[in-house]
Amino acid sequence: MLRHVLSAFAIAALFCVAPPAHAGIKSNLGVTADPVSRYGNGAVGSARASADASQYISCYATYASSPGAFCVARDAAGTTVSCFTSDPNKVAIVSAMTSYSYVYFSFDATGTCTQILVSNSSYYPPMVP
């Protein structure tokens, strides 16, 4: 009897001290700002958790006299790219951003956004804190 009780305690103790399993695909995507290829991208959680004090990626939507959205990305080296759009469809995409989004945007020579992509996925880290 005692042996059974001890075995049960041993099994319970094993479960208690075992590290929690963090399974699942994870992806860290720091900020890239490429003025030559004219795009910027990165995951907001990765940018916030980065060791450097430079990189960030941001998009926001605004409405003053008409709808507009703006995206900017700065990488660890300080290179900054940005774009603006007044296309309501692209503005709507920006509105889909969350604290665990990956963002990609491209732009033309005038700084007009040619594409905005927002991906909300389990493998991107959330912004903490």
Place this chain on the structure above:
Amino acid sequence: MTRLARIGLVLLATAGGVAIGRATVASPTDHCAPAPAPVAAARPPMVPAFSSDALRADIRRILREEVQFARLPEAVQHQVDPAPAAPAAVESDEARAAAERGRRIVDGALAARRWSDPDVLAIRQILPKLSSDDRDALLRDLLPAINSGRVSLESVGAIF
């Protein structure tokens, strides 16, 4: 029933049948009927027997005009039937003043080679007064300068 009465009844039934038949023939203006195929399949319209010569002439004239119109190039069709012109946008004095102020802010930033928090605040205050065209014109100067590194973005996040 006399023979004469029977003949009268037959004639009456025949006349009634003819009248009902004519009344139920689909007219050319029946909107539920399938649309007629254009020129190539154009056939003489099915005109009810009771149509007058004037009605036939009208239908022929309308068909002739439509066929001629369909043969015109598209560009000419638009000239013939132009869309109503949009009223020209008139820029208010306030919008004009805001555009000039915005131009000074952006030109100042391009000269100073930096876009900083005071610039952001200044442009944000006039933004509601700017027309879309003026706003886009300012951004077309500012953003390529930021993207090429000619202007340093000293403000984090929103640039206006």
